Amino acid sequence: MGLLDLEAAARERWLRRRADPDPQESDASSRSNKYGPHLLTTVFDPAAFVEEAVKKLEQELPGKAVVACSGGVDSSVCAVLAAKAVGDRALSVFVDHGLIRKGERALVERMMSSFHANFKVVDASDEFLAALEGVIEPEQKRKIIGGKFIDVFEREAKPFGATHLVQGTIAPDWIESGGGLRDTIKSHHNVGGLPERMSLKLAEPLRDLYKDEVRKVARFLKLENAERQPFPGPGLAVRCLGELTEEKIEIVRESCAIVEEEIEAAAAAGKCELPWQYFAALLNVRSVGVQGDTRSYGWTVVVRSVGALDGMTAHWSKIPPEVLERISTRITNTMGKRVNRVVYDVTNKPPGTIEWE
Amino acid sequence: MGLLDLEAAARERWLRRRADPDPQESDASSRSNKYGPHLLTTVFDPAAFVEEAVKKLEQELPGKAVVACSGGVDSSVCAVLAAKAVGDRALSVFVDHGLIRKGERALVERMMSSFHANFKVVDASDEFLAALEGVIEPEQKRKIIGGKFIDVFEREAKPFGATHLVQGTIAPDWIESGGGLRDTIKSHHNVGGLPERMSLKLAEPLRDLYKDEVRKVARFLKLENAERQPFPGPGLAVRCLGELTEEKIEIVRESCAIVEEEIEAAAAAGKCELPWQYFAALLNVRSVGVQGDTRSYGWTVVVRSVGALDGMTAHWSKIPPEVLERISTRITNTMGKRVNRVVYDVTNKPPGTIEWE
Numbered sequence: 060m061g062l063l064d065l066e067a068a069a070r071e072r073w074l075r076r077r078a079d080p081d082p083q084e085s086d087a088s089s090r091s092n093k094y095g096p097h098l099l100t101t102v103f104d105p106a107a108f109v110e111e112a113v114k115k116l117e118q119e120l121p122g123k124a125v126v127a128c129s130g131g132v133d134s135s136v137c138a139v140l141a142a143k144a145v146g147d148r149a150l151s152v153f154v155d156h157g158l159i160r161k162g163e164r165a166l167v168e169r170m171m172s173s174f175h176a177n178f179k180v181v182d183a184s185d186e187f188l189a190a191l192e193g194v195i196e197p198e199q200k201r202k203i204i205g206g207k208f209i210d211v212f213e214r215e216a217k218p219f220g221a222t223h224l225v226q227g228t229i230a231p232d233w234i235e236s237g238g239g240l241r242d243t244i245k246s247h248h249n250v251g252g253l254p255e256r257m258s259l260k261l262a263e264p265l266r267d268l269y270k271d272e273v274r275k276v277a278r279f280l281k282l283e284n285a286e287r288q289p290f291p292g293p294g295l296a297v298r299c300l301g302e303l304t305e306e307k308i309e310i311v312r313e314s315c316a317i318v319e320e321e322i323e324a325a326a327a328a329g330k331c332e333l334p335w336q337y338f339a340a341l342l343n344v345r346s347v348g349v350q351g352d353t354r355s356y357g358w359t360v361v362v363r364s365v366g367a368l369d370g371m372t373a374h375w376s377k378i379p380p381e382v383l384e385r386i387s388t389r390i391t392n393t394m395g396k397r398v399n400r401v402v403y404d405v406t407n408k409p410p411g412t413i414e415w416e
Numbered sequence: 417m418g419l420l421d422l423e424a425a426a427r428e429r430w431l432r433r434r435a436d437p438d439p440q441e442s443d444a445s446s447r448s449n450k451y452g453p454h455l456l457t458t459v460f461d462p463a464a465f466v467e468e469a470v471k472k473l474e475q476e477l478p479g480k481a482v483v484a485c486s487g488g489v490d491s492s493v494c495a496v497l498a499a500k501a502v503g504d505r506a507l508s509v510f511v512d513h514g515l516i517r518k519g520e521r522a523l524v525e526r527m528m529s530s531f532h533a534n535f536k537v538v539d540a541s542d543e544f545l546a547a548l549e550g551v552i553e554p555e556q557k558r559k560i561i562g563g564k565f566i567d568v569f570e571r572e573a574k575p576f577g578a579t580h581l582v583q584g585t586i587a588p589d590w591i592e593s594g595g596g597l598r599d600t601i602k603s604h605h606n607v608g609g610l611p612e613r614m615s616l617k618l619a620e621p622l623r624d625l626y627k628d629e630v631r632k633v634a635r636f637l638k639l640e641n642a643e644r645q646p647f648p649g650p651g652l653a654v655r656c657l658g659e660l661t662e663e664k665i666e667i668v669r670e671s672c673a674i675v676e677e678e679i680e681a682a683a684a685a686g687k688c689e690l691p692w693q694y695f696a697a698l699l700n701v702r703s704v705g706v707q708g709d710t711r712s713y714g715w716t717v718v719v720r721s722v723g724a725l726d727g728m729t730a731h732w733s734k735i736p737p738e739v740l741e742r743i744s745t746r747i748t749n750t751m752g753k754r755v756n757r758v759v760y761d762v763t764n765k766p767p768g769t770i771e772w773e
Binding site: 349359 | 658700703704705706712714718719732734743756759762766767768769772773
């Protein structure tokens, strides 16, 4: 099956899923068996997928490989598949680019050591932030970050002797990056940021999967982060609209942590379902406020929370008002005069996207 | 009673109202009678206020006067008080500055003609928009617009032979403009925009009132717009963040009309209470979206709706999600690719203000 066939097949599946969002409850005959062995049965079979993917990786990786590992579910599945396929010939690399979530590095270290995977953390935050100085345009941010990622992986590949890079691209990534017939909506760092000059050969074992299928694989593999919400490859860079500054990154990191805490607590208390994705972004806009009886002119934080099946379409979550109230108050109280306005995104995808940049 | 006494008294009342927001349900003895005849009784008496205000205006206006008439409830009450006090010696002037609400001019003309008030419309939109070209800073916008208003009123005053300007400043306007001891939060056009050079003498019959009291007077006078929501003096200029363009003004005018229609329909259907104020503003920020399978990079509209007693403090309204959904969809559908994102403001005042600029 050629690349174009695969793309056409994936797009067809996507369109069918939009019309019939829950395949488990659908008529079995509507899902044909022409899209590969892991779709032979009516319900996606993670065991069959893992078996086939490991076999493919064994063939694709004759020597050593680095695995791009962000701590998200896609790349963690990749790291495990690569370790299953080639053992210590795979080195998983976590890049701390200064734009990661609060507490992320510790979490990834804990998780990877529980796999006994060959694993390394690279601190490249100065390098990334320097390259992003003064950059405003979202596509440029994504491309710079994608390029820097490749720089780091190539640098790590050399002493390790790797010839390949394994990364967790999934179907919506390349569909939205213009890999198919569509215009470029966003350059996903897994895809759009790849420079022509890259010397490493690419392996993308999840290229044909959607997010819910990746989660099924992660559950099958008993990964700790199987239910973890998606996080963009370019990190907090695309959640700080406009030019990045350390102050803005700090605001958005703290705000994201508050949103996660409050929404997870509300879901645990049965006040709402846990959304597909929920975070904060910092809008590049100031508004007039009043704090302590004096004028303030602070930044605006947007709270985004969506329900989705695969991220290709999404609807904004109906978070209970008292939860939004707590989030809003905690953010403005924590940030003092730097933030005096909190808004909640009530846009579906389309016409919006889940992230803002 | 001097000006400073009045200010101190108004501020004291304001603080008491914050602690005890519904005076009608409060202990009568907690509202003393030292602040003027209209507060002699425990509940504000609009009839007594009108009688006193007309008497005062007769004294203050020995000759002719122009009345700044925006179509809002404050200025309409002023127009009627002035007409009662000095008849045709008062000329109410409505300035169309190109930043008014959809259908506003027709509404004001209809309303004023029903009063048989001496009334005139001045179209000054070119003049205002030219003066605002390239201006970004909110305070500068407010001051330019306030200054232009005075230009127009002085120009109209000359041929009419007026020596005075009557305007509908109310207590929160000058408290927030720094008329008292507080810092300037915002220059209200009634106050902060007044140039030193103004040749007209000022009469402000509502200076000591809060909004709910003005509404009581309006109901007593049987004004059609007694329940109409407040609208800022600088109009849509402070609802288009950043530099003004005709496209942005058009977007915000249409969006405001959609918000008003949907929220008023929801309130009429018993889905929510009618808020104190509800409108849209255009944020000076673009985000990535997907429309018709291609990338869009459109503007963001914020929906603002608050409950309040007097505008000095406010809480964001708990609009039902299905109403927000309708508003969001109508705005993005109507605007096409120009707007791909709608957010809902979940900030109380403080720390935000009701308007964004």
